[in-house]
Amino acid sequence: MTSHPSTLHPLALIPLLTALLGGCGGGSDSTTPPTPTGQVRVQFTSPTDTDNVRTVGAAIPVAVGVTFNGAIAADGSSVLWSAANASFSPARSSSTGGQASSTMVATAGGMLQVQASATVAGQTGSATQTLYLRPAPQALEVLVPAYFYPNPSGSAWDQLISTAQAYPGVQVTAIMNPNDGIFSSADEQFARVVSDFTGEGGQVVAYVATGYGTGRSVSAIKQNIDNYLRYYGRNQLSGFFLDEMGATSQHLAFYKQIYSYIKGLDEELRVIGNPGTLPVADYAGVADVLVTFEGKASDYTRFNPQDGSAWVYAKTNSAQAMLVHNATSCTAMQTAMRAAASARNNTGLVYATDLLYDFATNTGNPWANLPSYWTSLLGTVSALNRGTALPGC
Known part of the structure; x- marks a missing residue:
């Protein structure tokens, strides 16, 4: 019988070739993997x-x-x-x-x-x-809404006068408010207390209602301004407090007219505008000071200009004011004063009171008197200005 050599099927060669290549050191060393990118x-x-x-x-x-x-x-x-x-x-x-x-x-x-x-x-x-x-912060100033009548038998105006020099490093500015600024003659009681207060080193600004840019005419507001200067005198007034100020660009031209009119009378007259909230940035050009917060002390803890109003940081703290009510204790007042003085709030004109007001029901009058802790408020502001420990409550 004739024998024939055996034959391997081609598929059978694959394992053999694989083994031979492995034994010869081929495979993984033939290609270097990429170096991973560092993070x-x-x-x-x-x-x-x-x-x-x-x-x-x-x-x-x-x-x-x-x-x-x-x-x-x-x-x-x-x-x-x-x-x-x-x-x-x-x-x-x-x-x-x-x-x-x-x-x-x-x-x-x-x-x-x-x-x-x-x-x-x-x-x-x-x-x-x-x-x-x-900018480098200025010393805190107390801005008092002195909307109380100066009765000759005694009023909070007398307390303002008697404490005006109690803390020489604290400037106190009072907002006088005879009949919302609408009058045609001087009130002798206001003339008396304003003279006495400024004589003790205080400053006085005159209240003018502006109707949020729609409720009053520019001519009527100019008449109020003229009457203040005519009946109470430029030497007694440091400027004007424009209450009920708008906050949107819609009414900006209205306030530009008023600001220009006041500065045209005397460039040194200070204009304090009160939108009561953070307005659009251009309002910084129609007032020397803006009240960017008016409300409850508990709400002031959340005040933060960084939330859409970073323009306030281009201004000195003396260009921004706060008026806080419902600060029902001395401790609550000091919390509000510390917040105002903080770099975040950047607020230079301050006031807090324990008198109450509820916006929802429009009940209460927070500016009807000075707070029960008035002298402690002055002492707190003095301590913050000097960088010393706050007085005890």
Whole structure:
């Protein structure tokens, strides 16, 4: 019998070739896998979101943490600092222990975006922190809605006069309000207390209702202004308090006319406008001071110009006022005063009272008298101005 050599089917060669290639060291070493891209993460550690209002021209420490692929970045990793209208020293710093820092000086007020860019192993990551820069704050001033009649037998005006010099470092400005500013002759009782109060170092501004830009004519308001100056005298009046001020651009032209009229009479007359809320930014051009909050003390704890009104930080704190009612205790008053003095609120003219008013029912009159803690309010403002501990309640 003749024997024939055996034959292998072609499919049977595949395992053999695979084994031979494996044994010869082929396969995985023939191609180097790609190096994964590193991830650089940058996070601001100073200033924080709760400490983000600073002063123009002051040295501001800035710092970031830097990680690479989730681990602390190697020492010497480069961080570049940048922001409009600001300088950094150094402009580029090196990290140590995953931290890098510099010192910033801003040259203009308002909102500012600060950027830090870190480079690690050829990869770059960055972070941005929003800051608000304000001019150096002025001392707090007390603005009193003195809407009470100066009875010759005694009134809160007498208390204002007797305490005007109790705290020499605290300027007190009273808003006089004879008949909502509508009169055609002087009231001798108002003339008396205004003269006595200014003689003790107080300042007086005259109340004028403006009807929110629709309820009164410009000519009627001008007549009120003229009558104040005619019957009470420029030497007794520091300016005017424009109550019931609008807050939208719709009525801006109306208030421009009034502001221009007052400044045309005397550039030194101060114009305090009271929209009672944060108005559109252009209102800063039609008043020297704006009352950006009028309401309950409990609501004032939530006041924050950063929520859509960052323009206030381009103005000094003396261009913003608050009038708080329903601050039913001395402690509540001090809480409101501290908030006003904070960098976030940036408010320079202040007042709080324990008298009550309910907006929903339009009941109560918070400006009918001075608060029971009047002297404590003056002492609190004095302490805040001096940077000392607040007096006990």
